[in-house]
Amino acid sequence: MEFPVASSPHLQGDNDIQRVMGQVLLALLPGVAALWWYFGWGVIINLGLAIFTAVFWEWVVMRLRGRDPRPVIADLSGILTACLLAIALPPTLPWWQTMMGTAFAIVVAKQLFGGLGYNPFNPAMAGYALLLVSFPADMTRWLEPSVVSGHSLGLSEAWNAIFSGVAPAAGGWDALTGATPLDHMRTELSREHLIGEIRQSAVWGDFGGRGWEWVANWFLVGGLFLVWRKVISWRIPASMLVALALIAGIFWVIDPDIHPSPAFHLFSGAAIFGAFFIATDPVTASTTPRGQLIYGALIGVLVFVIRTWGGYPDAVAFSVLLMNMAAPTIDYYTQPRVFGDQEKQDE
């Protein structure tokens, strides 16, 4: 009797890429729900727009490459990229900007490099960086959290704002939008106000911005879920957050009047979201255990540096993109000690 043969092993575990990506999507839910709660329906519309754009472009590119688009769309990686980008966008961003950013992420940052697994840069952050550089005004015009403004954007208001640029009824843009906490802090500090004075404002909560800090908390829950499920390693988020807190702490101790506390840095902006969902993108991150610690820590340091002395209020996207470039080199020099290696026996 004749049989087909295949290379060993002849058993296969039940993990697959779709499951990995699916779990990350699941882990985003609490944070997305918090965003929706504080910033209204614009968040959901952005997600829908981005997902639609991502699927469309993946389909187009795979067709152009003469391959079956279905397995590529089904692996959920493009949808995940879309979600990560949409979450990072202001909830009233004009629709075509969201679509443009997503298209750039999928077509240029991902597919032109060969698709999933071959992209050197985090596609979602590449799309975000493109939008931030191209449309700095729109990209920094965030709604104020509903706990601050007292108004949550309804579906039709958000729809009109996104698709026709119509300001929401209740008081127009000025009443509802404002600087993000990071932006606020930055502007006030540049006016030589002291932290103590700045924190008098109603936009501040316990650690960071009111509302914002709770979004961060819910993303933290999702992130811890991923660590627990072993979808991501603890190394990158832990080293990034510890490094950010340490360097912020040092400056805070030196002069708390002009340097916000470590807690502010952790719970404002995209630090938590970035640490668990952006920096951990396996394709573009460092992959050796020691390398991940270095990679995460350097992102944390860069975040602080750019926030404090750089030209943009938040820094996760640029820090991650910068470190993406360093990842292959870090990996090469942080190979683990091989079993039985005599030279590194003592490590």
Next chain:
Amino acid sequence: MAEQPTPIWDFHGGLHVDDRKAPSKASPIREAVIPKRLQLPLQQHIGRHAEPVVRAGDPVLKGQLIARASDYVSANIHAPTSGMVSEIAELPIAHPSGLPALSIMMEADGKDRWAELPEPIPDYQEADPADLRERLRWAGIVGLGGAVFPTSVKTNVTGKQVDTLIINAAECEPYITCDDRLMQEQPAQVIAGADILRHIVGASRILIGIEDNKPEAITALRETIDTRGQRDIELRIVPTKYPSGGEKQLIYLLTGVEVPSHGLPLDVGMVCQNVATAVAVAEAILQGRPLISRVVTVTGQAVAQPGNLQTLIGTPVAELIEQCGGYLPGIHKLIMGGPMMGFGLHSDSVPVAKGSNCFIAATEAESPDPVKPSPCIRCGECVKVCPAQLLPQQLYWYARARDFDKTQDHHLFDCIECGCCAYVCPAHIPLVHYYRFAKTEIWAMEREREKAEHARRRHEFREARLKRLEAERKAKLRKKKEALAKKPASGKDPKKAAIEAAMQRVAAKKAGQEAADPASENEKN
């Protein structure tokens, strides 16, 4: 016997896979029927193939030498039963390549008559280890755990100090139960073989490493050790985790010592042998029998009666399956060895060889066909399970890019091909396949380089020789020229001298004539 809880050093990575041993675990070893025709490949071991010492038509007796080890690293082959050699030809064998190999084909006469065997050596403790090794060499014993390295070579520890003999009883691959049954049913032979091996290598203690999923075997061995009252044999139970039966992994589990990368257990004063090998050693020394049969597990969901069979080497796999009730509908693949490291057989017409510990007749559900791999997302799952502590994802990347220098930078040759990485890979990439590809490419390149080096040396030698000849020729010529140039100065050339002398004579004669005849002189003037 040592009952104190001994520390176990856990190795990095590994897998907890469903062991699937149940179907054959409870079935006692039974004798397989002697087949009508047996095929004995000349290459059933690592090293050089054996040279046949019989010809087609020769009658042979059971246990008679039919092919002789042709090199130091090689192994004898004996007739598993009595009968007649029918041909020596290229025939299909159990090999991943599916290529045929030179084999001795014999017809059994059914009488199973023994040849004259060498004397048993019951007092092996008094014997010279070299003599015992010579007996193992005669018996054609090779590592029966699957590695098939000649045991007489592995136990040759001349010049090295060995303190520990490790008996590998882990049997960590799913499905396989032949060693488990052997330990349950012949614990005395296992321990006797271990003691002989210990004497051969001069070790002071024996450590037996066994996974905790074999409680019956553990009890049997423990009783035997207690009965023998040997305090220097320690049974150590290790947690069930694949690949705890990997040689270097087991040594680490039991002793906390890492065998050096690219090194051998001998480098850290240890020798490791499998339990089935120990039994074969006991038979060779205590009964004077060569290795002509082994216990084979036949299992899988597509075979009717899974079991463990004492099988003559050379038995066609199809006949073995037949004796286990044949295939069930749904048979999809036939695997030799374990499901993690074994290889697929193209056909069941191939024979059982010395290294055949298990045949798995698998349905598609239990061993699915490979799916189309997705791209590597560098998730690092493979890093977590790699017992050699490698970076499988980087190795894959470089192997794929044919960047073989980088694969070696990433310690490709420390890979034991255990398959853990491929098992957990969410992209279903056949990682081990890539590593084998890279290894064979590197070996091929090295062979090419050696060839080129050889050719270069030959070319240089030829050039040098031609140059030397040319120089010699020139030197000769120069000498001749010099000699020619020197001669007129030192002594006249005889020819020239003769001519000159002749001319002088002629001149003198003329002068004489002129003096005698002045008129003619005048006339001339």
